[in-house]
Amino acid sequence: MSEPRGRSTQRHATATDVARLAGVSQSAVSRAFTPGASIARETRARVEDAARALGYRPNAIARSLTTRRSRIIGVAAAYLQNHFYPDVLEALSKGLQARGYHLLLFTPDAARDADPLLQEVLAWQVDALILASTTLSSALAGQCRAAGIPVLLFNRTSRHADVSSVTGENLRGGRLIAEFLVAGGHKRLAFIAGIENSSTSRDREAGFTGWLAEHGHAPPLREVGLYDFEAASAAARRLLARSDRPDAIFVANDHMATAVSEVARHEFGLRIPRDLSLVGFDDTGPARWPSFSLTSFAQPLHPMVDAAVAMVCEMIEDPAAPTRHQVVPGELVVRGSARIPPEGCVSRGDALVWRPVQETVV
């Protein structure tokens, strides 16, 4: 190879080495690598040559120490089994990479408390924290605020603390789904919740049951699926084994909805949507495949991620900015997993969506 050096840890070249070779001061080297710094064109070229010759790259750690900005953003993501989150992660990573940030990933155990892990991430002086599928303890929120670290909840909100968030239209989605299922003539509705104390599940449920109550319908049956494939399967079994089996189930996300679909068809021999209507939430991954063809309220990935990236960057610029709760609009994408009401669906682009007559803004 072209690297005939000694066997192991070759000391990395430092700015001082480059300076020596280029015949300039270390400051000049620093300036050569700092966009906008005051340096003559010719000097910069000389430094760049020397840097290339030595294979020099500025040490991001040392730089962070002096600039006090790490350009690292801590991201917590759990439930990567749910296809929504890998997509989010990839989009977030690309969006932030494009702006010169990198992601320090951590994956809290669903079971265990995330706080100790978060602490480790804070030790890295992250410029911001994005929590994609974890709730934030109010203690930690306080710490972050005290330390001036912006925190953004993605697809979650927190009632404890005053923390910014980006979410889809959970409440409205739940309402629309109720309306849609009732319009489809279903009589025995059921809801499968995600994790009880997650804001997404609560809001979706609140929208769903709220609309039903307001319109004089019986409250739906209810089971808990914990946003987990197996748990959702079990929840489906309980529901479908009942003598008063529901004729429509709203499942709090698509990941669980696929599980329910599998159980309904392959264990109970039901036909969808003839025997059972199914509606999910997220409109992501396998839900779109023909095998599932899931009717689902869409959480538009890229708008949500773009919003998150923009908000995080703003918050880093101005840590004193007020908290914001951005809600990214979505729509109920109608496919084949639920009976389609005789009217009320309109085609938008290549998809069919549920278009309520007139809804009150929530």
Next chain:
Amino acid sequence: MSEPRGRSTQRHATATDVARLAGVSQSAVSRAFTPGASIARETRARVEDAARALGYRPNAIARSLTTRRSRIIGVAAAYLQNHFYPDVLEALSKGLQARGYHLLLFTPDAARDADPLLQEVLAWQVDALILASTTLSSALAGQCRAAGIPVLLFNRTSRHADVSSVTGENLRGGRLIAEFLVAGGHKRLAFIAGIENSSTSRDREAGFTGWLAEHGHAPPLREVGLYDFEAASAAARRLLARSDRPDAIFVANDHMATAVSEVARHEFGLRIPRDLSLVGFDDTGPARWPSFSLTSFAQPLHPMVDAAVAMVCEMIEDPAAPTRHQVVPGELVVRGSARIPPEGCVSRGDALVWRPVQETVV
């Protein structure tokens, strides 16, 4: 809240602040947070009290600067749509978190060159680099070696450079699948490749076609699916539209195999496995769901990740260690997507696996 401080960037407490409050030197504070350092029990307690009072946490960036170990591991992962990788990512993250490392994630564009991004990650003085779905340019491999940074390829190997790797049994898997399909009486085989220059796809194909050739069978039809859902769908359409439609397809991974399954059943109205047998690779995610019930060569996630974690840690300990190519054994899990040969399958645990009579070790 309990943090009545001023509005924004509260300067973080430093070791010196803690030292002052605790009435000791800054070194003592440092030692209190360094496991194994020489410090009296009582002093440590005093420091810890002061630290707690000030909300002090050692600054990981400053620590890294002096220790020259960042305890950060760069991880490149693309193709997160393929369910295998989120699972890998989560397991890797947990495994390394448990050992005190954190992951700096970066997501190279499949299209674009990963090198510039890798450079940025190297600037972070990562202790090691794990490439989960990206190939490494030999230039970069040289740089890493020169810098003494261990590199581990996960589910890839590289012919260019002498870089350690962890993979499944790609070659053997391909051979077993050939044998399995032939034993099932199939006559017109096809292979759908992933990305042409990825070692996984090449090895799987080499095993497949190698076995066929050795046993006097015609070479399979061949299409390319680029490890992409849409591209694999298109490849399937091309294959299935032929007048000499294949009666069995080996698809280079499960992600693509689900696409093929969808196309075959929902666009061509084929019944699986009666009209078409399908075998995938990875044994992950939706492949196991009843809707797909994919026969697939398993790449055991946790053994692979555990091996990767162990290898990375070793390499960090001893950068001069020789490169290793660890191959984690798997097995062909037999489900319903391919015709089952009259004999040769044995049940292992709750699964059925293909048990070749006697194979030569490859």
Next chain:
DNA sequence: GCGGGATTTGCATGCGCATGCAAGCCTTCC
């Protein structure tokens, strides 16, 4: 009661870089 070893502590320094400041240089204009 005292010396010697073990333990604990503080001092000083450096990790690699960014940056305020002042000195140096060149251009320009009267």
Next chain:
DNA sequence: GGAAGGCTTGCATGCGCATGCAAATCCCGC
């Protein structure tokens, strides 16, 4: 020709922590 002003440059310093070394303290046995 000289001075003012703009552009570059180097010097010195500090970011927050770890650590070698020497000083200080403690404990123990004789």
